[in-house]
Amino acid sequence: MRRRSRNRKKSQAPENHERWLITYADLITLLMIFFVILYSMSRIDVQKYEILSQSLQLEFLKSDTVLEMGSGITGGLQTAQQPKPAATPQKVKEPDEGKLKEQQKQMMEQELQELLKIVQTYITQNHLETKVYVADTPEGINIRLSDQFLFDLGKADLKQNAIPVLGKLASLFEKLDNIISIEGHTDNLQIQTGGAFQDNWGLSAGRSLSVLRYFVDIADIDPKKFKIAGYADTRPIVPNTSNENRQKNRRVEITVLRNLG
Structure with missing residues (x-):
């Protein structure tokens, strides 16, 4: 085993x-x-x-x-x-305020002198020397209109003979920027009773208003250009000692103001 x-x-x-x-x-x-x-x-x-x-x-x-x-x-x-940096904007010189006003004043004066010559020529050509008088005054161009040319005695309604003259003035005024003063004047005689006006204050104011309404309502000029007043017999240009002098004092004066500031 x-x-x-x-x-x-x-x-x-x-x-x-x-x-x-x-x-x-x-x-x-x-x-x-x-x-x-x-x-x-x-x-x-x-x-x-x-x-x-x-x-x-x-x-x-x-x-x-x-x-x-x-x-x-x-x-x-x-x-x-690389983009160039933006150039620094140059400061624009502002026009001198004094020089600007002086230029405006000179332009206005040229317009006034041209107005004076045109009105003088119109008066001469239309033989209006005894009815319309124009002069250069410190306040402006003064246009004096006889009341016999504009109105009947003791009334404030415009005569038809005055319309062509007022129309000529209106064609000149609408081109101007100046303020236009309209003043009514009378002599020192009392207003007869029974008329439309109680005294010379009302008559002078009514006459200046009639001229204004022609420029504004008929000629369609800007009403902001005008100012009116009635002085009665307080601002005579000659003494009220004769009929001839009183006739000279009865008038409407239209003054294109110089607007001096």
């Missing part, structure tokens, strides 16, 4: 202690394959890299950026491409 057991032990194959090499070899092979795959994935496509590099560079160097002066994200724009 002992002999058989010994023979069995001898007939069994010897135990292999190097089997781990197989596993180790397989592991090494797998690692090699893994690194080969990594290597193949890590290879760079040079052409694609160049395209990507140029695209990024252009984007970073664009001037339409939130940064001031548009120098791009990297600030790599050339100086010639």
Whole structure:
């Protein structure tokens, strides 16, 4: 029996202690394959890299950026491409107020002198020397109209003979920016009872109002250009000592004012 057991032990194959090499070899092979795959994935496509590099560079160097002066994200724009800073606007000199007023005054004076010449020529051509008088006064161009030419005695209704003269004046006044004063004057004789007016104050005021209404209602001139007054017999140009003098004091004066300020 002992002999058989010994023979069995001898007939069994010897135990292999190097089997781990197989596993180790397989592991090494797998690692090699893994690194080969990594290597193949890590290879760079040079052409694609160049395209990507140029695209990024252009984007970073664009001037339409939130940064001031548009120098791009990297600030790599050339100086010639950078927008020039806006030039500081030069302060416009304001015209001298004194000179401006002086120029306006000169222009106004030229208009007044032209008005004077036109009225003088009109009076001469129409033989109105005894009915219309014009003069250059410190206040302005004064046009004096006789009451015999404008109204009947003691009345304030305009005569038809006065309409052409007032129409000529209206054509000149509408071109001016000056204020125009209309003043009514009478002599010192009392108004007869039973008439339209109680006294010379009412008569002088009514006559100046009739002239104003012609300019405003008939000639359609801006009413803001006018001012009127009635002075009765308080401002005579000659003493009321004769019929001739009283006739001179009964008048309507139209003055184109100089508007001196």
